[in-house]
Amino acid sequence: MPVTSQCPRVLIAHGWLGHAVQFRGLARRVAEAGFDATVLSYPTLFAPFELAVDRARRAAERTGGAPLHLVGFSMGGLVMRALAAEKPPGLASLLLIGTPNAGSPIADLAVRFAPTPALRRLMTTAPALPEIEGISIGCIAGARRGPLGPLFGEPHDGRVAVSSALAISHSDARIVTMHHTAMPYARQTADLTVRFLRDGHF
DSSP states (O other): OOOOTTSOEEEEEOOTTOOGGGGHHHHHHHHHTTOEEEEOOOOOSSSOHHHHHHHHHHHHTTSTTSOEEEEEETHHHHHHHHHHHTOOTTEEEEEEESOOTTOOHHHHHHTTTOOOHHHHHTSTTSOOOOOOOSSEEEEEEEOOOOTTHHHHSSOBOSSSBHHHHTOSOOSEEEEESOOGGGGGGOHHHHHHHHHHHHHSOO
16 A cells, blocks of 8 residues: 555664664555554664654654554663653554563663663663553563573563563553564564554454
8 A cells, every 4th residue: 555644654663782674574564554654773782762762752753743653672662652651743552562561581681791771771670661541552472482481480582571561551462472583573563563553453
């Protein structure tokens, strides 16, 4: 379906150490469904979390009055949560994919060796972000067997526990059998994303 200037906008945010190229396939599927998709790019290794939020904020300001949908993967979901709390004009929905809404024990370990601002934001002790009201919120969580089971003590995707991915008031959620790093590329992720953007639920 051709995208016009009046099409709903979708902003997609990548995770820690991620890159916009990871979401080319997802963005293409979203565009084929009739949305104007933009994948954000921002540094995460040493840059503060607020820089990513600022990049997202500036992109949201260019929506031109069209409905705005926010999609975030992993840390990118926290970026989009922070932006959604500011209630940008036209905000219609928020979709969080493998997002550590209650932090990750992997970040708790990693920050001992690399105490960067972004990793601190991903810790289980990080300050809670504001709850979001008045829009559809979807969560996609991964769960699969792996060697890190004892570290999590519950179902997880290798980086984020299911309970953390769902630790936000949400309209709908899906748990998929998938590793965290596979989520940006998976057809199932794209299918669920398009469905949520279109219908406000899965």
